[in-house]
Amino acid sequence: MNxxxxxxxPSVTVDCVVFGLDDAQKLKILLIQRGISPYEGKWALxxxxxxxxxxxxxxxxxxxxxxxxxxxxxxxxxxxxxxxNRDPRDRIITIAYYALINIGEYTIQARTDARNAEWxxxxxxxxxxFDHQKILGVAKQRLKGKLRYQPIGFELLxxxxxxxxxxxxxxxxxxxxxxxxxxxxxxxxxxxxxxxxEMQAGVSHRPAKLYQFDKNRYKELExxxxxxxx
Amino acid sequence: MNxxxxxxxPSVTVDCVVFGLDDAQKLKILLIQRGISPYEGKWALxxxxxxxxxxxxxxxxxxxxxxxxxxxxxxxxxxxxxxxNRDPRDRIITIAYYALINIGEYTIQARTDARNAEWxxxxxxxxxxFDHQKILGVAKQRLKGKLRYQPIGFELLxxxxxxxxxxxxxxxxxxxxxxxxxxxxxxxxxxxxxxxxEMQAGVSHRPAKLYQFDKNRYKELExxxxxxxx
Numbered sequence: 465m466n467x468x469x470x471x472x473x474p475s476v477t478v479d480c481v482v483f484g485l486d487d488a489q490k491l492k493i494l495l496i497q498r499g500i501s502p503y504e505g506k507w508a509l510x511x512x513x514x515x516x517x518x519x520x521x522x523x524x525x526x527x528x529x530x531x532x533x534x535x536x537x538x539x540x541x542x543x544x545x546x547x548x549n550r551d552p553r554d555r556i557i558t559i560a561y562y563a564l565i566n567i568g569e570y571t572i573q574a575r576t577d578a579r580n581a582e583w584x585x586x587x588x589x590x591x592x593x594f595d596h597q598k599i600l601g602v603a604k605q606r607l608k609g610k611l612r613y614q615p616i617g618f619e620l621l622x623x624x625x626x627x628x629x630x631x632x633x634x635x636x637x638x639x640x641x642x643x644x645x646x647x648x649x650x651x652x653x654x655x656x657x658x659x660x661x662e663m664q665a666g667v668s669h670r671p672a673k674l675y676q677f678d679k680n681r682y683k684e685l686e687x688x689x690x691x692x693x694x
Numbered sequence: 695m696n697x698x699x700x701x702x703x704p705s706v707t708v709d710c711v712v713f714g715l716d717d718a719q720k721l722k723i724l725l726i727q728r729g730i731s732p733y734e735g736k737w738a739l740x741x742x743x744x745x746x747x748x749x750x751x752x753x754x755x756x757x758x759x760x761x762x763x764x765x766x767x768x769x770x771x772x773x774x775x776x777x778x779n780r781d782p783r784d785r786i787i788t789i790a791y792y793a794l795i796n797i798g799e800y801t802i803q804a805r806t807d808a809r810n811a812e813w814x815x816x817x818x819x820x821x822x823x824f825d826h827q828k829i830l831g832v833a834k835q836r837l838k839g840k841l842r843y844q845p846i847g848f849e850l851l852x853x854x855x856x857x858x859x860x861x862x863x864x865x866x867x868x869x870x871x872x873x874x875x876x877x878x879x880x881x882x883x884x885x886x887x888x889x890x891x892e893m894q895a896g897v898s899h900r901p902a903k904l905y906q907f908d909k910n911r912y913k914e915l916e917x918x919x920x921x922x923x924x
Binding site for chain 2 (some may be wrong): 470471472473474475476513514515516517518519520521541543544546547548555557559692693
């Protein structure tokens with residue numbers, strides 16, 4: 465059966481916005497340098513054409529792995545961009561995905577259509593190909609909105625962390641300073657943190673308390689519709 | 695230039711989930727009865743194929759108007775669905791949009807590929823074509839999430855409304871009963887409502903106070919990152 469033959473078809477791609485936090489809780493973006501035309505030599509988001517026999521999400525996972533070597537990342541769908549002239553080649557609609565990962569846990573390796581793959585500081589990005597600057601802007605907004613209402617950041621910290629590390633992570637993603645006392649009150653009130661009665665090691669002056677994230681408690685609260693807003 | 699000729703292309707459609715509130719603040723869904731194969735005679739979300747010279751959003755607006763007569767609605771992008779076998783015809787990726795409107799302000803008229811167009815109670819829906827049941831489920835979740843954090847419902851009420859009407863709207867969309875006192879406290883604390891010092895007309899026993907929504911105040915608060923959570 466082919467009912468749709470009469471409609472000219474657009475091309476469809478996926479693009480991946482991968483945010484990374486480094487050891488100092490600084491926000492970075494994973495970019496590739498295009499090895500092919502158009503925009504050859506320009507930096508861009510990793511991505512490429514969808515195959516007919518794979519789901520959109522599978523295409524995103526595949527392209528990310530092919531172009532950057534990054535695998536086993538939970539990619540969440542961001543938004544679909546389809547302005548008529550967004551790509552010089554053809555009418556191309558792109559479905560963008562995003563993820564937030566801990567940079568230290570992954571090794572980058574550029575392959576296939578990517579000449580290079582690198583982490584860039586979110587504050588010092590090169591010019592990007594296509595409408596990727598716009599896609600990145602939408603992804604940053606989404607990430608902020610999400611962290612504000614869901615404690616997504618915990619998985620990016622070491623298993624044991626201090627409240628200062630956690631606050632730094634929030635400040636990085638939200639791009640704003642948070643009041644220390646207010647932040648601590650809100651976070652502790654959620655009762656998502658387990659005080660493991662250990663102190664930070666290797667710090668001679670006023671070592672801080674270490675905490676762990678209570679995932680089961682998080683799941684319970686989430687199901688109960690709890691407000692995690694920071 | 696045509697760099698992408700070598701990639702077989704999927705077809706791309708749009709689908710629209712239009713939620714409506716009737717005068718009694720009951721939630722309804724706008725469906726069309728398919729006039730063409732596949733699923734001829736089945737109920738489905740309004741939608742259709744994207745043209746190469748229109749943006750995705752323009753396609754959604756056009757298809758909604760063509761199939762249901764509904765125009766001048768703010769459609770927001772919901773999610774893109776692209777499972778390999780979601781459509782029996784071909785590999786078809788669909789970009790879903792959603793809107794929440796006041797039923798009384800619109801006239802429905804089925805045209806083009808739609809044999810009929812009708813409002814169905816959200817609680818008594820027919821079997822839907824394709825994966826439209828799934829799309830609808832995602833839209834309901836999004837609408838709930840949105841109302842919980844943004845006062846989107848005000849524009850659906852008459853210019854002057856009672857707190858009971860407003861609470862009913864929230865209860866309908868959130869699909870849960872809300873505590874009256876708690877709801878009123880939260881809503882009044884937002885200072886989004888102007889007490890116009892008028893009482894409900896046509897009610898002999900204990901008429902309620904009438905309020906208006908303060909849009910300017912809403913815009914100010916929104917820019918300041920105010921928490922509108924209910």
